[in-house]
Amino acid sequence: MRAKQLATCDDLRALARPTHECQVMHPLSEKILNGDPRSLARLLRAIDDRQGSYLVALAELYPHTGRAKILGITGNPGAGKSTLTDRLISHYRKLSNKVGVIAVDPTSPFTGGAILGDRIRMQQHALDEGVFIRSLATRGNLGGISRSTADSVHALDAWGADVILVETVGVGQDELDIARLAQSTIVVVPPGLGDEVQAIKAGILEIADIFVVNKADREGADATVRDLESMIAMGHELHHSGVRKGAHHGPQRVDLEALQALAGDEWLPPIVKAVASRGQGIGELCEAVERHRTFLFNSPVGEQRRRERHASELSKIFATSLIERAMQSIAGQFDDASREVFLRRQDPYSAARELIAAFLSHESSQLIPIP
Numbered sequence: 001m002r003a004k005q006l007a008t009c010d011d012l013r014a015l016a017r018p019t020h021e022c023q024v025m026h027p028l029s030e031k032i033l034n035g036d037p038r039s040l041a042r043l044l045r046a047i048d049d050r051q052g053s054y055l056v057a058l059a060e061l062y063p064h065t066g067r068a069k070i071l072g073i074t075g076n077p078g079a080g081k082s083t084l085t086d087r088l089i090s091h092y093r094k095l096s097n098k099v100g101v102i103a104v105d106p107t108s109p110f111t112g113g114a115i116l117g118d119r120i121r122m123q124q125h126a127l128d129e130g131v132f133i134r135s136l137a138t139r140g141n142l143g144g145i146s147r148s149t150a151d152s153v154h155a156l157d158a159w160g161a162d163v164i165l166v167e168t169v170g171v172g173q174d175e176l177d178i179a180r181l182a183q184s185t186i187v188v189v190p191p192g193l194g195d196e197v198q199a200i201k202a203g204i205l206e207i208a209d210i211f212v213v214n215k216a217d218r219e220g221a222d223a224t225v226r227d228l229e230s231m232i233a234m235g236h237e238l239h240h241s242g243v244r245k246g247a248h249h250g251p252q253r254v255d256l257e258a259l260q261a262l263a264g265d266e267w268l269p270p271i272v273k274a275v276a277s278r279g280q281g282i283g284e285l286c287e288a289v290e291r292h293r294t295f296l297f298n299s300p301v302g303e304q305r306r307r308e309r310h311a312s313e314l315s316k317i318f319a320t321s322l323i324e325r326a327m328q329s330i331a332g333q334f335d336d337a338s339r340e341v342f343l344r345r346q347d348p349y350s351a352a353r354e355l356i357a358a359f360l361s362h363e364s365s366q367l368i369p370i371p
């Protein structure tokens with residue numbers, strides 16, 4: 001005999017709703033699908049505030065997403081990310097693409113000037129109906145902001161953005177998470193970082209799909225390109241395989257073609273030199289973006305990357321929802337357990353195991369068989 005399906009009380013309440021209720025779309029969804037910017041702005045505010053029925057709207061919009069190019073632009077403070085973003089907006093607008101921009105700003109509430117700076121810098125696009133710019137301040141709540149950013153990307157995608165640019169300062173773990181939302185992550189590096197290039201390596205190298213050495217009008221751009229080339233070669237542990245040219249001191253040239261041949265189907269991040277303030281290098285950057293998209297959409301390794309991106313989004317939502325739900329049902333027990341751990345009467349692993357058991361038992365008492 002087949003096991004009876006189980007449903008929670010909430011599921012049953014949803015099933016008991018009159019069917020016509022399910023057929024009416026959320027008031028914002030329909031307008032957003034028709035490209036209305038005001039409704040998009042309202043949904044983005046609701047997403048930020050986690051307010052109202054924004055999840056219903058997002059669920060309705062999701063089947064209409066997946067069309068946009070999502071580009072992350074990250075790098076150290078002052079590297080020229082906003083200037084580059086501004087140039088990319090102009091580039092894609094010339095191609096008649098609709099563009100969405102999310103500028104995630106980690107500025108503390110005490111210094112909060114940078115968002116204003118971004119707004120002014122991008123102001124030339126403010127009256128353009130084909131551009132939607134949203135600044136999100138993190139105010140110390142980075143975990144929350146990475147979720148809001150992901151949801152906002154879906155909303156912009158459903159609104160009809162052909163390109164979505166997400167600018168974030170790539171410093172901490174949560175900002176790296178935001179960068180990972182993107183299909184193609186562009187890491188902007190100014191010249192002259194020297195040893196600091198090594199320092200940014202740890203987190204940023206893994207997420208870079210394309211490097212931009214910006215401010216190439218300044219001294220040291222070629223040296224930075226060489227630093228990055230060696231970093232990429234080392235990252236792929238291929239530097240023993242004869243891909244370095246010459247034998248002089250300091251960073252050596254790397255034969256990128258040989259490296260690519262050795263890397264096979266793996267994507268090696270190209271390095272583009274740019275002077276964002278003068279609009280130089282933007283064409284090359286966009287060509288690199290297109291090549292990366294061809295890799296993502298036309299190769300098994302690329303498909304694997306896209307699957308992993310979605311799995312990672314689902315896993316984060318699953319984990320957060322699970323913990324929220326568990327905390328609701330066993331909040332009192334959690335407080336008791338943390339006191340026991342504090343008093344050294346119980347170790348944290350045993351306490352966590354007991355909490356899981358209490359949660360599962362609470363949940364199963366809520367289950368009722370579907371008749």
Ligand SMILES: Nc1nc2c(ncn2[C@@H]2O[C@H](COP(=O)(O)OP(=O)(O)OP(=O)(O)O)[C@@H](O)[C@H]2O)c(=O)[nH]1
Nearest residue numbers: 076077078079080081082083114214215275276277
């Ligand atoms: N010389 C030169 N200056 C540039 C270039 N690109 C940007 N800048 C300048 O660098 C400064 C910082 O540029 P932004 O675009 O604000 O840099 P950002 O990375 O967005 O900065 P934050 O958002 O504050 O982290 C500005 O004064 C720009 O005008 C460039 O290619 N060459």
Ligand SMILES: [Mg+2]
Nearest residue numbers: 081082118167
């Ligand atoms: Mg900026």
